[in-house]
Amino acid sequence: MSLLEAEVHISLREFLRHQKQPLWDHHLTMARLVSRALRLDRSALIQTGSTFSRYGLSYLMPCLLSDRPILLVVPLDIQQQLIEQDIPYLQGWLNTNKAIANQEQEVDFTTFKGLLIVSPDVWLGDLLGHRKQIPNDILTLIDQADYLEEWTKDYLTTNIFPDDWSQLQHRYPAYGNLIQEVKLFLEKSIFSHPQNPYRCCLLDKEEKESLSHLCYILHSDPLLEKFAQSFDNKSQLLWASINQEKQSFSIHSTPLDVSSVLAPHLEDSTLVFMGGFLDSQKMAPIYRQTIGLSEDILCLKFFPHRQNELINLYIRDRLPMPNTPEFYRVLIEEVKQLVFSCYEKLNPITIIVDDVPAKAQVATFLAAEFGSQVKVESTQIDDKSILISGWKFWHQNQGKLPNPQLLIIATLPIPSLENPLVAAQVNYCKKQRKDWFRFYLLPTALTELQRAVMPLRESQGIMALLDNRVNYRSYGSSILTALEPYAKIDYIDINFLP
Structure with missing residues (x-):
């Protein structure tokens, strides 16, 4: 074991011994x-199979004990x-003073040996844009890498928002009538x-x-010019x-594939x-193909x-x-x-x-019984709340909400072909001669399920899955494998709940 690895191992083991809260099994590895x-x-x-709150310490300790510059890419929350809690606490415990910088600070990379944290x-913007302020040879840690494709698509998307039309008219008054005509045509047509x-549609030929x-x-x-x-x-x-x-309405131009970029x-x-769930397989072939990572790198997948x-x-x-038609009637009863x-x-x-x-x-049905405790896609919930949400809202806000003790899932999060954006992505996969279900729809569903269930593991809560496709479709075994480990129960007996 090398000097840094030995130092990290000894320090982390000692730190873990002094902690009283439940620990993650794979910290040292x-x-x-x-x-x-x-x-x-x-x-x-x-692939950690867990949330940041459990595995974050595993990469923070090496970062703080290393004497080289490191870039950490992590969402703002x-x-x-x-910056405000975890690193100051660890620095104090380790008695280290490694320089910590964020994206608001100017960094001189000729002398910087610290940890730079950016969104x-x-x-x-630095990697794909023209700024190039961050050196290419700096070691980069990417946390929440499960979202890398999503981050890249959002960054590369070009938008025309409602206010942009008036700004165009202000910048080009000589073409005011043309700008207004195009806007009115698009508005009527869309x-x-x-x-x-x-709440979206693809632009048709005339609109384009x-x-x-x-x-x-x-x-x-x-x-x-970007739209052109x-x-x-x-x-x-x-x-x-x-x-x-x-x-x-707003108009968007979004890449269907980010791997080439x-x-x-x-x-x-x-x-x-680093992320909770990047791929159902250890070597992450679909994830690596999706982001364009052809290099043969070390892959590790931890299991709960x-x-x-x-x-x-x-x-x-x-x-x-x-x-x-019978499903949603029975769903309400269940x-x-x-x-x-x-x-x-x-x-x-x-x-x-x-x-x-x-x-x-x-x-409506639950509100009649439980009143204001029932919340529909709200982040203002407490331990007595019943939150009713779609997959998109849950995906975007899960980290801000208390972990549920009971998670009821009506249908598997397989993207619907009725969504114009999903249909377009499927058509693109077909043109690329890819198995669009195994390459796109199923991995998306597995990722969403894993994200939903990871916080549930910390409390050993209950997931109630009411989508019968898991029992009768060929991909049902893949769904169940992704949810392991689990104890399958045929009924919920509250007398034996923890």
Whole structure:
């Protein structure tokens, strides 16, 4: 064992002995792996199977004990916790004074030997933009790397928001009538698309031609110049998001594939990718292909403890399939029985229902009994709340909410082909001759399920899965494997709950 790895191992083991809260089983192994990456400049990919609150210490300790400059890419909410709480506490315990800088500070990399913490947006801006202030050879740790594809798509998306039309008219008064005509045409045409629960639509041929004409006339405008590059690019998706309440729309150009963009920048860098669940397989073939990581790197996948971190999995058999009219009628009865039998013992309760009308029906029914304790897609919840949410809201806000004791899932989070953006991604996969279900839809569902269940493991709570496809579809075994370890229960007996 090398000097750094030995120092980290001894310090971390001593630190863990002084902690009273439950510990993560893999702290020492992950810390040694991160230390090895720091020492040898070797990239690695680590799937922790857990949340940041449990594994974060495993990479912070090597970062603080190393004498080399390190870049840590982490979302802003975690960044704040690191800078204000975790790092000062660890520095004090270790008696170290490693320099800590954030993205707001100027850093002289010719002398800097500390830890620089930046958000994904700042990192991608430097990596893919023209700033190039961060050296290519700095070792980079990416936490929450499960979201890397999503971060990259968001960063590369070009937008025309409602206020941009008036700004265009202000900048180009001579073309005011043309700008107004294009806007009114797009508004009328976009709002004539059939409504869908996803509040978006793909631009049709006439809408693209109208926007393309405006981009051609005002080709010197930086915003429209970016859009002009999208029209002939088959890997770019042109779509509109719709706000029915405000009767407004925004237009977006989003890449369907980020691998070709990221690949050149990942090859020459030393990167440690860390996240709860990146891929169902240890070597992460689908994840690596998705982000363009062709390099053969060390991959490690930790699994939850089979006793201390298992979940209780309740799967109701013989329910109607989600694509049948009977399903949502039976769903309300099932949710009713589960909530009424468990409310006094298991709190808080989260119910994930993606279908908008069904979500409203479940909320109305439960509100009649539990009143203001029922919250629909709200972050203002407490330990007595019953939260009713779609997958998107849960995905975006899960880290801000109390961990549920009972998690009821109405349907598996398999992206719906009725969503225009999902349908476009599937068509792109088909053109690339990829198995669109195994490459895109199923991995997305597995990732969402893993994200949902990881906090549940800390309390050994109950997940009630009401989607019968897990029992009767060929991919059901993949779903169950991703949820391991679990104890399958046929009924919920509150007399034996912890």
